[in-house]
Amino acid sequence: MNAHHKPLKIGLIGTGFMGKTHVYGYAIADRVFDLPYKLELVSVADVSEDLAQSAAHSLGFKRATSNWLDLIDDRDLDLISITSPNEFHKEMAIAALEAGKHVYCEKPLAPTLKDCDEMVCVAGKSAGKTQVGYNYLSNPMLGVARNLIESGELGKIISFRGIHIEDYMSDPDSVYTWRHNPVGGGVLADLGSHILATAEFLLGPICEVLGDCVTVIPSRKTCEGVRKEIKVDDISRSYLKFSSGVTGNIEASWLATGRKMKHDFEINGTQGSISYSQERLNELNFFSRKDKQGFQGFRKIEAGPEHEPYGRFCVAPGHQLGFNDLKAIEISKFVQAIDGTESEPFNFERGQRIQLLVDAIRKSSEEKIWIKV
Numbered sequence: 001m002n003a004h005h006k007p008l009k010i011g012l013i014g015t016g017f018m019g020k021t022h023v024y025g026y027a028i029a030d031r032v033f034d035l036p037y038k039l040e041l042v043s044v045a046d047v048s049e050d051l052a053q054s055a056a057h058s059l060g061f062k063r064a065t066s067n068w069l070d071l072i073d074d075r076d077l078d079l080i081s082i083t084s085p086n087e088f089h090k091e092m093a094i095a096a097l098e099a100g101k102h103v104y105c106e107k108p109l110a111p112t113l114k115d116c117d118e119m120v121c122v123a124g125k126s127a128g129k130t131q132v133g134y135n136y137l138s139n140p141m142l143g144v145a146r147n148l149i150e151s152g153e154l155g156k157i158i159s160f161r162g163i164h165i166e167d168y169m170s171d172p173d174s175v176y177t178w179r180h181n182p183v184g185g186g187v188l189a190d191l192g193s194h195i196l197a198t199a200e201f202l203l204g205p206i207c208e209v210l211g212d213c214v215t216v217i218p219s220r221k222t223c224e225g226v227r228k229e230i231k232v233d234d235i236s237r238s239y240l241k242f243s244s245g246v247t248g249n250i251e252a253s254w255l256a257t258g259r260k261m262k263h264d265f266e267i268n269g270t271q272g273s274i275s276y277s278q279e280r281l282n283e284l285n286f287f288s289r290k291d292k293q294g295f296q297g298f299r300k301i302e303a304g305p306e307h308e309p310y311g312r313f314c315v316a317p318g319h320q321l322g323f324n325d326l327k328a329i330e331i332s333k334f335v336q337a338i339d340g341t342e343s344e345p346f347n348f349e350r351g352q353r354i355q356l357l358v359d360a361i362r363k364s365s366e367e368k369i370w371i372k373v
Helices: 017-032 049-059 069-073 086-098 113-125 140-150 187-203 323-339 348-367
Strands: 007-013 038-045 063-065 079-082 102-106 130-133 157-165 206-214 219-221 227-229 235-242 247-253 262-269 272-277 283-288 299-302
Touching: 007 017, 017 038, 017 049, 017 102, 017 323, 038 049, 038 069, 049 063, 069 086, 079 086, 086 102, 086 113, 102 323, 102 348, 113 348, 130 323, 130 348, 140 187, 140 262, 140 272, 140 283, 157 187, 187 206, 187 235, 187 247, 187 262, 187 348, 206 348, 235 348
Parallel strands: 007 038, 007 079, 038 063, 079 102, 102 130, 157 247
Antiparallel strands: 157 262, 206 235, 219 227, 235 247, 262 272, 272 283, 283 299
């Protein structure tokens, strides 16, 4: 499909869950979309030579290294994917941008707003384009939701309720990880950032927050078996006020036993409502007051070829896009931005905006007051 296009040579830092997701996204995007570049996996870095070599072999990279700076110094590379722990994002991204490379950084952009500010400043002076990984926003069903809102089908929007809860830390005996780092850790940054991004994608800017961030599990064992105090939130909630006048709330939790990926929202208007669950990411539920009395109720809108770019993946409705497909869609938009034919879909400045909201909710929780954003 794009065999005659010039290559876009990619380096990856980090080969865990999100590192693999980036690779699968590149592979899918390269085959599904008619991109202006041929995506080429060139070099991979991880914390040890063995891990890097193993990833290179299994994921299809030509070179491997245990030193991420080798990727920065490699003039052959055009784009750096950063999927390392959050505390390393700033150093790696700034180094890559100063080397003139494009940067695709997983969320959250950085542990602190100050770090984000520095990254945005460097990005503004660099020739490189930037992207922060919020691939849920690439779901065609979210586009349908926003179109229903903007077209007035729901009438005047009244309220928003959003939730992102999972259970991968619900076991009190699970180990202490980098996500528990007091600098930038916690469920609000980890999962709450997703639902905040979704809220603003659908309804525009949030202007005021009232947060409540709590730590339910007070300590966890390290890999050495020593219990370490937890100083970050494992459940976080916030009331929201949007610039449009809409009000709402969000919740994020690591402790929702039985929930693997509950990224849900409901939006109510004077003439209709929509509801969505990431656990059924190919469906959007829509209620309209215009329906005939006696026949009213939520109806399911199912993803199909008419919801671009679903049709590039499958010509038949009901055959389901998946998590890695959303990453491929996100990548395709970023590659178009690198080519200059589209704007950056979610650049460092937008990632900075999410961290601003996270910091405001934390401050509100500490001071127990509404905070203007």
